Amino acid sequence: MIIRFDKMLIDLPRPEYSDPNGASAVQELLGGKFGEMSTLNNYMYQSFNFRNKKKFKPFYDLVASITAEEFGHVQLVSNTINIMLNNTTFPGDPDIAPMQTAKDLRFHHHFIDTAQTAKPADSHGRPWTGDNVFNSGNLLLDLIHNFFLECGARTHKMRVYEMTENPTAREMIGYLLVRGGVHIVAYAKAIEVVTGVDMTKMLPVPNLSNRAFETAQKFEDEGIHTKLYTWSPTDFRDINKIWKGTHPEDGRPLEVVIGAPEGAPTPDYEELPEEFAPGISAEDYQEIVKRLMRSAGL
Numbered sequence: 001m002i003i004r005f006d007k008m009l010i011d012l013p014r015p016e017y018s019d020p021n022g023a024s025a026v027q028e029l030l031g032g033k034f035g036e037m038s039t040l041n042n043y044m045y046q047s048f049n050f051r052n053k054k055k056f057k058p059f060y061d062l063v064a065s066i067t068a069e070e071f072g073h074v075q076l077v078s079n080t081i082n083i084m085l086n087n088t089t090f091p092g093d094p095d096i097a098p099m100q101t102a103k104d105l106r107f108h109h110h111f112i113d114t115a116q117t118a119k120p121a122d123s124h125g126r127p128w129t130g131d132n133v134f135n136s137g138n139l140l141l142d143l144i145h146n147f148f149l150e151c152g153a154r155t156h157k158m159r160v161y162e163m164t165e166n167p168t169a170r171e172m173i174g175y176l177l178v179r180g181g182v183h184i185v186a187y188a189k190a191i192e193v194v195t196g197v198d199m200t201k202m203l204p205v206p207n208l209s210n211r212a213f214e215t216a217q218k219f220e221d222e223g224i225h226t227k228l229y230t231w232s233p234t235d236f237r238d239i240n241k242i243w244k245g246t247h248p249e250d251g252r253p254l255e256v257v258i259g260a261p262e263g264a265p266t267p268d269y270e271e272l273p274e275e276f277a278p279g280i281s282a283e284d285y286q287e288i289v290k291r292l293m294r295s296a297g298l
Contacts, residue, residue, distance in 0.1 A: 002068060003232075007263030009072045010175050013167045014083050014267070022164040023084035024107035028123035029160055029173070030077045034152040036176075037120060038132040039183075040070035042149060045135045046142050058241035059139060061230075062190055063146075065239055066183055068231035068260075073176060078118035079267055080172040085116040091273040098274040115277040117269075140194050147187040151205040154180050158206065161213060174215025178225045181210055186228060190242050200248035209249065220250075229257045 029035050047064040050056075089111070092098035102111035109125045110116055120128045134145045154177060161173045181204070188199035210216040210225070219225070228243040230236045240256045247254060271278060280288070 002071065005260070005263060006266055008079065008266050009076050009179075009261060009263060010171070011264035012076075012079060012083055012267065013171055014086070015167055016087070018086055018088040019084045019164065019166045019169070020088045020102075020105045020107070020110065022166045022169055023081045023110065024105070024123055025160050025163050026077065026081050026084065026169055026172075027107065027119065027121060027125075029153075029157060029176075030074065030081065030118060031120050031126075031128035032122040032156065033132055034149065034156050035122070035128070036070060036073040036077050036153075037128045039149060039153060040067065040074055041130065041133050042135070042146065043067040043070060045133055046146075049135055049137065051137065056139060058193075058238040059143070059190055061236040061238045062186060062242055063142075065229065065231050065236040066186065069179070069183075069229060073179070076172055076176070080168050081110075081118040082116070082269060083168045083267065084166055085110055086269070088116060089272070089274050111275075115272060115275040140191070143187055143191050143194065147184060147191060147199065150180055150184040150187060154184065154204075155206055158208065158213075170213075170215045174210075174213055174217075175219055175224075177210050177213060177216040178219040181225055182228055185248060186239075186243055188248075189245075193242060203248055223252065223255075226252050227255050227257050229260055231260050233259055 031037050043063050044067045047060065047067050050060045050063065053060045088105075089099040089101060099111055102108065105111070107123070107125060109119050109121065113119060119125070122128070134142070134149075136142055136145070157173045157177055157180065161170060161177075164170070184203065184205075185200060188203065191197060191199050204210070210220055226247055228239055230239065237256070237258070243254050243256050245254055246252060
């Protein structure tokens with residue numbers, strides 16, 4: 001089970017201008033082969049299907065706790081896309097074509113399909129697929145795959161960072177470069193426990209420090225790259241059998257944090273009359289309020 005909090009992992013800046021083509025690139029970080037939907041579902045099904053959970057509890061705890069964090073990563077990338085799409089079109093009579101700018105943009109799905117919000121798809125609009133899930137049942141093979149998956153995800157984030165100067169995208173990518181780096185090190189340490197092979201000597205992959213990225217640097221200065229969360233007040237604590245020692249890049253001590261980070265408020269979005277979203281008029285809203293009050297006996 002998962003306890004959900006109405007929070008975001010970090011606060012995202014909301015610039016006045018839109019960046020719909022930038023949002024189409026960020027879609028790859030959500031629904032692409034190495035996107036956050038892939039990391040979430042890979043680890044989720046590995047945790048569901050894990051054999052000998054008690055015998056290999058530190059490894060089960062590791063995969064399960066990272067699964068919970070990945071849910072927050074999907075939320076963060078989705079809201080980044082939503083913010084980047086804000087103010088792309090304008091309200092008006094249908095005959096004046098209030099969404100006329102959308103026809104010249106790369107990703108029409110944002111305007112036809114989802115009312116200018118994120119879609120579970122890659123940068124070309126291809127739906128995310130369960131074919132991206134790897135769950136072999138072999139613990140070492142799954143850990144090696146997860147290490148590779150996180151390195152691939154890091155590469156894609158670095159490339160998208162270089163594609164856009166949008167402050168929302170860069171804030172999100174900077175944070176996820178740091179947190180993805182935590183997961184890379186965690187899986188590397190898990191592989192070392194199983195095999196004796198020090199995978200951390202390969203890091204970072206690609207060979208560029210997170211500190212080369214301005215928005216990632218500030219999160220590392222806060223020490224976020226040294227923390228691994230249990231995402232539970234009581235369970236998954238045996239990650240401390242794996243997440244221990246020092247960080248391979250800067251030598252800072254690693255820390256297991258019981259629970260979740262404090263988080264930030266979840267963004268809300270104004271209505272889009274040109275998209276008929278949410279499609280509730282002021283009069284409809286007042287009637288809904290009256291019905292809710294009547295049902296509550298007020």
